[in-house]
């Protein structure tokens with residue numbers, strides 16, 4: 001390290017980045033003191049944002065923790081020059097879209113992607129939209145594209161440019177209502193489960209929803225079904241949440257009478273129908289926080305959050321278990337390690353911005369429109 005004062009450091013200083021390999025061979029515990037020291041040196045110039053699925057060794061250093069909505073608001077409001085995003089790629093892209101031009105976003109490991117976001121590619125979505133126009137699904141009251149936050153920046157831009165918006169699991173219903181005030185149909189990308197759960201909760205029957213499979217001609221949907229549908233669901237899903245099954249809920253009901261089942265709306269419709277509460281990660285936490293001592297919960301979401309909740313609430317007399325005994329791990333969230341965080345922060349001290357996430361200008365403009373509409377509707 002050259003010990004440059006940060007204000008003197010150029011945004012992207014020349015010079016070799018400290019090699020990540022040197023960090024990766026160090027044990028986790030040895031990173032704590034280094035991360036603390038780096039945080040202190042960086043002071044208010046850097047904030048660490050941490051999604052609830054991050055492991056304990058990482059999230060302990062976050063200035064802001066939250067679900068996707070809360071973190072995007074934090075990113076839009078912070079004045080820090082650097083945002084180090086301990087989450088996945090689409091979250092860091094969102095932070096960059098919402099950031100001021102002088103702010104920079106870092107994702108400690110670029111391999112921290114999201115398999116669901118990868119299920120909708122812009123070329124496929126453009127083809128789908130063309131087919132919808134050709135099949136006259138856009139005729140009459142029209143159709144608006146809506147995308148879940150868990151999508152690439154260019155998908156958000158696609159929606160923004162066509163009058164649509166982005167949403168998270170905590171404001172999907174508000175986003176659907178917003179869209180239905182302006183159009184007769186919604187194309188929802190890329191999570192079929194969140195789309196189905198949201199529309200069904202609004203009273204739209206399953207018969208008025210179709211699934212668009214980008215690998216089939218005309219999405220594998222007949223023109224008749226398309227015309228009758230109010231919601232066109234993209235055929236994407238979260239491989240973590242899709243592992244929770246209705247029989248897991250049945251087992252809890254059988255073996256743990258009185259236990260509440262709380263699941264993320266990325267779970268299948270059949271699971272959500274059997275659950276007591278559906279909610280974003282933040283809502284899951286609040287549900288348990290607000291429950292009286294003696295309550296117990298089987299939670300259908302990522303295992304790091306479930307384990308943390310179990311540990312936190314046990315002394316308060318609340319029991320938390322995972323809905324699926326084999327546990328569901330988001331391997332891409334897990335990519336962010338204390339070693340990656342230490343590496344990113346120590347490079348910032350030297351004025352080197354490693355793993356910067358920068359959304360291309362044209363994409364940013366329309367993606368910002370989609371995100372601003374989302375932030376306007378709140379949750």
Ligand code: 13P
Nearest residue numbers: 067068069168169280281
């Ligand atoms: P939340 O917005 O509920 O935190 O969800 C993000 C996510 O990726 C869940 O899989």
Ligand code: SF4
Nearest residue numbers: 114115116238240330
């Ligand atoms: Fe993506 Fe699923 Fe991981 Fe969330 S839990 S980041 S949707 S793969």
